[in-house]
Amino acid sequence: MGGSKKEILAVVTTNRNKVSEGTPVFYAENAEELERTSRLLARVLTAAIHDLDNECVVIVRH
Amino acid sequence: MEYLFTVLSGALAGFLARWYMLRRDYRQYPSYPQGWAIHLFLGFIGGLIGAVIVPAFLEGDFSAISFLLLAATQFREVRNMERNTLTAMEATEMVGRGSGYIEGIARVFEARNYLAIWVALAVAVTSQIFDPNRPLQLVGGLVVALFLSWVLNRLMQGNVIGDIAHVELVDLGFEGPLLTAGGVSVMNVGLAEDRQTWLEKGLGVRIRPHGPDAKATLANIGQMQAIAHDVISMIGLYMDVGEQEFVPIVRRERESGSLVLAVIPSEQDAEALIAAVKGVPVLEGAIRKPLSSRAGQELD
Numbered sequence: 001m002g003g004s005k006k007e008i009l010a011v012v013t014t015n016r017n018k019v020s021e022g023t024p025v026f027y028a029e030n031a032e033e034l035e036r037t038s039r040l041l042a043r044v045l046t047a048a049i050h051d052l053d054n055e056c057v058v059i060v061r062h
Numbered sequence: 063m064e065y066l067f068t069v070l071s072g073a074l075a076g077f078l079a080r081w082y083m084l085r086r087d088y089r090q091y092p093s094y095p096q097g098w099a100i101h102l103f104l105g106f107i108g109g110l111i112g113a114v115i116v117p118a119f120l121e122g123d124f125s126a127i128s129f130l131l132l133a134a135t136q137f138r139e140v141r142n143m144e145r146n147t148l149t150a151m152e153a154t155e156m157v158g159r160g161s162g163y164i165e166g167i168a169r170v171f172e173a174r175n176y177l178a179i180w181v182a183l184a185v186a187v188t189s190q191i192f193d194p195n196r197p198l199q200l201v202g203g204l205v206v207a208l209f210l211s212w213v214l215n216r217l218m219q220g221n222v223i224g225d226i227a228h229v230e231l232v233d234l235g236f237e238g239p240l241l242t243a244g245g246v247s248v249m250n251v252g253l254a255e256d257r258q259t260w261l262e263k264g265l266g267v268r269i270r271p272h273g274p275d276a277k278a279t280l281a282n283i284g285q286m287q288a289i290a291h292d293v294i295s296m297i298g299l300y301m302d303v304g305e306q307e308f309v310p311i312v313r314r315e316r317e318s319g320s321l322v323l324a325v326i327p328s329e330q331d332a333e334a335l336i337a338a339v340k341g342v343p344v345l346e347g348a349i350r351k352p353l354s355s356r357a358g359q360e361l362d
Contacts, residue, residue, distance in 0.1 A: 035253050035254065035255070038252060038253065039253060039255075042252075042304075042306075043304065046303070046304030046306075047304075047306065048252070048306035048307055048309075049251075049252030049253055049256075049307060050239070050250040050251075050252045051238070051239035051250060051251070051252040051253075052239075053238050053239055057252050057253075058252075062306060
């Protein structure tokens with residue numbers, strides 16, 4: 001809480017038009033795959049999953 | 063050795079006072095038994111310093127007194143020691159104490175050694191006044207030691223959250239991906255499955271401050287983190303390592319200055335949660351008293 005260095009580690013999305021280069025992006029075919037991929041990524045990275053509510057999910061280290 | 067009785071009784075009183083001030087509660091800090099051994103020994107040294115000042119003074123040995131006072135200042139190191147230990151252990155905590163809480167704990171440990179020195183000094187003075195009447199020295203020392211330890215310990219006791227705020231249960235909900243507790247958005251939970259877990263197992267409380275002073279005190283990040291840490295150490299945690307979506311979070315309601323806490327405890331017991339929140343100490347470093355200023359009074 002406060003003062004921690006936050007960082008977007010990856011973006012998982014079902015919409016290719018919503019993301020640009022710069023961060024690792026993982027495309028998912030559908031909402032289920034999106035959930036599964038982001039869950040697996042978050043476990044590997046021990047990071048949190050946040051939903052941007054626009055078909056994108058970001059994996060963030062807090 | 064004409065001062066033996068005075069020195070021994072003073073040192074013993076300081077040691078026992080330090081012992082009396084050691085708490086073994088839910089925090090398990092200082093840890094038992096090694097942490098205790100460290101602090102009891104430091105308390106004994108403090109007691110000895112306090113006790114030896116009296117004969118040194120009576121003998122007119124002022125260089126000895128200077129050295130003793132110099133030695134007493136070494137207790138500053140206690141604060142450093144505690145801070146370093148706790149900061150090093152922070153990475154091993156699922157929910158950290160936060161630097162505000164660590165500073166508070168470190169300060170308490172330093173202060174308690176000084177209290178032990180005061181007690182030892184007072185007992186040594188009493189003993190010397192009644193010298194050489196041994197029974198009177200013993201009884202007088204005992205009375206002074208008990209009274210002073212009790213008073214000092216009482217004066218050093220801070221408030222808990224239950225003293226400065228009202229704690230009530232609130233419902234958890236979601237606005238899109240945002241977890242809300244009593245309408246205050248707390249954090250973004252990305253996956254539907256995790257949102258379901260929050261709704262099923264999670265609990266929320268609102269901490270409503272009594273007045274502007276309490277409001278300003280609660281608006282401290284260290285205090286907020288201390289609440290999350292202490293509640294978890296009292297009622298347990300559901301999350302696993304790295305599962306940041308289940309981290310207990312404290313957030314502030316802008317309008318009222320209330321805090322909300324969203325947490326998934328290991329057992330869903332609302333009564334226990336409220337009792338735990340009420341029992342969290344108010345950090346000395348977080349206390350603010352805006353009402354003591356003219357500007358604050360005009361606002362109220």
